[in-house]
Amino acid sequence: EAGVVQSPRYKIIEKKQPVAFWCNPISGHNTLYWYRQNLGQGPELLIRYENEEAVDDSQLPKDRFSAERLKGVDSTLKIQPAELGDSAVYLCASQASGGIGGELFFGEGSRLTVL
Amino acid sequence: AQSVTQLGSHVSVSEGALVLLRCNYSSSVPPYLFWYVQYPNQGLQLLLKYTSAATLVKGINGFEAEFKKSETSFHLTKPSAHMRDAAEYFCAVSVSGGYNKLIFGAGTRLAVHP
Numbered sequence: 001e002a003g004v005v006q007s008p009r010y011k012i013i014e015k016k017q018p019v020a021f022w023c024n025p026i027s028g029h030n031t032l033y034w035y036r037q038n039l040g041q042g043p044e045l046l047i048r049y050e051n052e053e054a055v056d057d058s059q060l061p062k063d064r065f066s067a068e069r070l071k072g073v074d075s076t077l078k079i080q081p082a083e084l085g086d087s088a089v090y091l092c093a094s095q096a097s098g099g100i101g102g103e104l105f106f107g108e109g110s111r112l113t114v115l
Numbered sequence: 116a117q118s119v120t121q122l123g124s125h126v127s128v129s130e131g132a133l134v135l136l137r138c139n140y141s142s143s144v145p146p147y148l149f150w151y152v153q154y155p156n157q158g159l160q161l162l163l164k165y166t167s168a169a170t171l172v173k174g175i176n177g178f179e180a181e182f183k184k185s186e187t188s189f190h191l192t193k194p195s196a197h198m199r200d201a202a203e204y205f206c207a208v209s210v211s212g213g214y215n216k217l218i219f220g221a222g223t224r225l226a227v228h229p
Binding site: 003004031040041042043044045048056091093095099100101102103104105106107108109 | 157166
């Protein structure tokens, strides 16, 4: 069974440029998460989807970040415009259902460097 | 609000020695607790989890953790370290509210030397 797939693995852009990250979760997983991991820190939740609905986006900086999960499968996270402080690893995770205590399956992440 | 503190950002042990990675949590309600491992250039992988059943939880690769409510701790141990255990380890608590919102600690990087 394929795991969570993310692309691109690495992205280098200049500040003020846009960037997008794509995630394909494990087949059949209804719940999808985007996390941001800053250097030397643990992941922090940005947004959570149940199917195509964003049920928790309270920590998503909505002035420059947006996300979508059309048809409840793949998801895209966009930053426009990027700032220096956005340099981080963006992790996508999926879960069979959103119930508490369940296992999250993580992708390898997309490492963003903003110059 | 729930939070997790991992004591020691770096831990170094000899191969064959005991591994002890410390995690303390703060939660106003009974928590769900997790340990995840991140090998270089890979995603996070679940090692083990505590979900209010047995307080001693056994996970993959010989790791185990003990939930101690009185100490608000969930330390991760392994009796004998292997070189392949070198990785970053994250403790996490699941926020109550009906769904699995994980709050992660800052991580502990484990180095294993011959």
